[in-house]
Amino acid sequence: MARLKIKEILKNGETGSEVVAKGWVRTKRGSKNVNFIALNDGSTIHNLQVVVDVASFDEELLHKITTGAAIAVSGELVESAGSGQSVELNAKSIDLLGAADPEKYPIQPKKHSLEFLRENAHLRFRTNTFSAVFRIRHAMAFAIHKYFNEKGFNYLHTPIVTASDAEGAGQMFRVSTLDPKNPPLTEEGEVDYSQDFFGRATNLTVSGQLEGELGALALGEIYTFGPTFRAENSNTTRHLAEFWMIEPEMAFYDLKDNMDLAEEFLKYCIQYALDNCMDDLKFLADRLKQEEKNKPQDQRSMDLIEKLEFVLKNDFIRLPYTEAIDVLKNSKPYKKKKFQFPVDWGVDLQSEHERYLVEKHFKCPVILTDYPKDIKAFYMKQNDDGKTVGAMDVLFPGIGEIIGGSQREEDLEKLTTRMEEMDIPAEEMWWYLDTRRFGSVVHSGFGLGFERLMLFVTGMGNIRDVIAFPRAPKNAEF
């Protein structure tokens, strides 16, 4: 008899048929005569109820079927005599595949804190919450590839190890095979990276954008989807040292095309989750609702599924930075001096300002555009006003910046002038500048933090709970 996945059994299993299920025991309960095993194999949030007639099984075997143990059960699928599930499996035989000492197995049949599960990241997949999160994560990754494939984008693998440190996206992790205790030194006493593996200093990538542009200016539309590394000492619920980023880059796209793509893309992913992950989303939504009960009325947020549907239904607000400053200056918190940071044209918006715009004023995702050039990267398209650049940041409620992008400066002279102003060594970037020397065209792109999208779709509050093995300062245990 072939093993069926529990998802399949619950969906298509015919009562009266013989089936084999394999999985991990969530709970076992019952009385002298009958035991009930909640069995989960990860294929779905739902458990299969296994009914065990105590008299027809070895007592020793039943004793070893504890929370966390792996078992194989064969038996007859029948209509459930109890409420709570439509079908259940009447066990004819049970094999103990792997026992789990109940005195030592950390995951107990009770509610655990997310903090505790984070410290048991190797086992947290076995909980409802994390199995739901990681099934959704898979679905989102798949949706991303599906979306871009359908749009005719090419998936480009940009390098993980890079010699470029010019983008200034953040602190980098050095990649080196030199002996850390006794590295070769130059005459000036500095570490001599010319003797290193690559013959120069290399780091883990902070962004695939610059290489992505090279691809776009030949293939037309490309996207990257891979790990990205930032050695910033950030300790927040929204940052990781290793995270996954999606970076599309498109030739012949101006800023508006870029925004249209970003909005359509986000909505596609959210729609995909609603179409394909409803069981898991419902579980997470209920879980959130339980948590919200402990919060005061005014701090409660919208139901998770309603929130996702809301984003789908509404156009994102598109607002130039300059107008956003006006909105903020006319806002109640500004007039009552409730903002901690100043609001003036030319300063970067702080979290509190973004939150006000998204969560209080517009109550809707917002795309802020045309930021002052001095607070943005060198490669952004310089607008005709001489003050702003064609940047766009997509701000989501509860998350803040989920996408950062721009139209890229395609004019060689403007670009090199800007690089000089910002002390970016043009000679090291010769390969990047070649795109502007040979057949340069209008092009645009953006970066989406995959885990931030995951935060939004799952409603989880901490970014370390939407990636399997989070890398953060002082934390690389698993």
Place this chain on the structure above:
RNA sequence: UCCCCAGUAGCUCAGUUGGUUAGAGCGGCGGACUGUUAAUCCGUAGGUCGUUGGUUCAAGUCCAACCUGGGGAGCCA
């Protein structure tokens, strides 16, 4: 990195103005129970009070430093 909070049983927490032998719920284990839904009922074991140092006759409790975790901020995606 900065600000705030926390660290006591496997987990979640309580522990009074510093004072005898550190508690509860859940989980585990043993038992009871005719179909349970994170079952219920009875019983039971389980502790280097984050670490180091200090104050004191006496520290889980007060002080300092450090470590770890959480929330917020900055940096950003």
